[in-house]
Amino acid sequence: MTPANGSPVRVGVFGLLGSGNLGNDGSLEAVLGYLRAAHPEAVVDALCGGPEVVTARYGIPATRLHWYRGEYRTASRAGAIAAKGLGKLVDAVRTAAWARRHDVVIVPGMGVLEATLPLRPWGFPYALFLLCASGRLVGTRVALVGVGAAPIGSRPVRTLVRWSAGLAAYRSYRDAPSRDAMRAMGVDTARDEVHPDLAFALPTPPASAPSGPSGQVCVGVMAFHGGNDDRARAEEIHRRYLDGTIRFVRALVEDGRPVRLLSGDEVDRPVVAAILDAVDSPLVTAAEAASLADLMKETAAADTVVATRYHNLICALKVGTPTLAVSYAAKSEALMAQMGLDAYCHPAREVDADRLLEQFRDLEKHSAELRRTLAVRNLAAARQLQHQFTVLTAALFPATDHAHALREAP
Known part of the structure; x- marks a missing residue:
């Protein structure tokens, strides 16, 4: 898979990956599986929360999401507050420079457009906004793939989420309420699709004799x-x-x-x-x-x-x-x-x-x-995700050779 200039497509993955949340990492694993099957020549790296973990576990180069390492710790001293503030400025430059090195950036699943758990606007919502705004500025397609969204009470968080979604080149959601929430926030979702969560694309462990105690x-x-x-x-x-x-x-x-x-x-x-x-x-x-x-x-x-x-x-x-x-x-x-x-x-x-x-x-x-x-619903989920990946290829890699693209299931 190569663009018109003959060089491999450069794909970035972005998010709180490698940070201890198994669901986030499962979404990353599903997208990497898709890329390796459909676009094996793509050069992939990450801007993420736990770069060491991502590199060790998935074998791709990774860069730390935030310049300031104490980003998610509460800052009470003047020095820590100043460092966190400086970090916001540095991250704007870092994120734009990273995005510019890629043809496509994928945000794989995760609840990146929701605040169902405690969330500060200048944490991940700000980081996502920097990515989506940078993508628009430097001409890199940013895709929010199979993400979760929900109504947000906090006006600053809601504003950043709405701006981020509006700036993305591609959006799909893991359920209908997520799409409804973004529509209610003022995002045009007419062309956005809903598919099962990306984790349903992961391999299911082979069936074996029950290993747990009876009745567990x-x-x-x-x-x-x-x-x-x-x-x-x-x-x-x-x-x-x-x-x-x-x-x-x-x-x-x-x-x-x-x-x-x-x-x-x-x-x-x-x-x-x-x-x-x-x-x-x-x-x-x-x-x-x-x-x-x-x-x-x-x-x-x-x-x-x-x-x-x-x-x-x-x-x-x-x-x-x-x-x-x-x-x-x-x-x-x-x-x-x-x-x-x-x-x-x-x-x-x-x-x-x-x-x-x-x-x-x-x-x-x-x-x-x-x-x-x-059993029936899992078969349906697998077919829908096959369609998701086919659509994703058409949306993100229109100028590439699709010889390796996944075939859409009937």
Whole structure:
């Protein structure tokens, strides 16, 4: 795949990648798989949160997203505040210079157009705006591929998100509510498509004999403190979530069920530790997952999954395990509806252990039927993502040789 001048196409990937969030890295892995299959001659590198991890894990050169290494730490001293402010100026120059070296930059999945978790405008929203504005200035096509979006209460965050989306050369979303949210913010979405989350394009681990204990339940947990508009109640929300989850796990153990705790980000570890400490039982163990492939293996070995993090849900659904979502955002409910399990959602802000247990037992009662439903929905997701990648090739690489492009599935 080469443009008219005969040189390989230069593709950048951008985002909070390699920073400890398994879902973000899974989206990157899916896009790299597409590029290697459809455009194997492309030269790929990253501007990301964890460059060392990205290079070691995926074998591509990577540059740190922010010049100031303390970007996501709270700055209280004058020196740190000044350094952070200087970093914003330096990042404007760095981002433009990096974008200029590429023909195409892809932002792979992730909730880059939402604020369902606490978010400051001058953190990632500013970084994304710099990328999209730089792309327009230097003539580099920026593509937001399979991203998540949601209504945003904070005016500065909402403005930066709207500007970023409007400046991008290509947009697609992982669910219909994301596209609706961007339309409500004033972005013209008439040509934007909706496809399943990019993680559904990842390989599914080969089927094998169950490796977990009989009756095992995977419980995916999260350091949940509410969203961007809940900062004043963050600790109250977290305590209620944690207490309800502990009660639910304890009830499973009292029924003799082995419980395997899952997380999806390094920040979730204290939650796992708190549950292990509160429910002191050999029936409760914690998984050490380093990728979505690891999470898929864990969820495939379970009879049932109850999970909060979005990509914990995806992994469980993708391997066909009946799943109950402890939902903290509309994206989880949209995902469950897409996969035919919309009846099995429980609010993360108001975890009621008794009600959660009722829903869990109903889920298990209909397990065989739900496994059949998931098999059908997963085939549909795979076909839709094949179409996504075909459309992406046509949109981003119109002047290239498409001999290696993926064929669109019937």
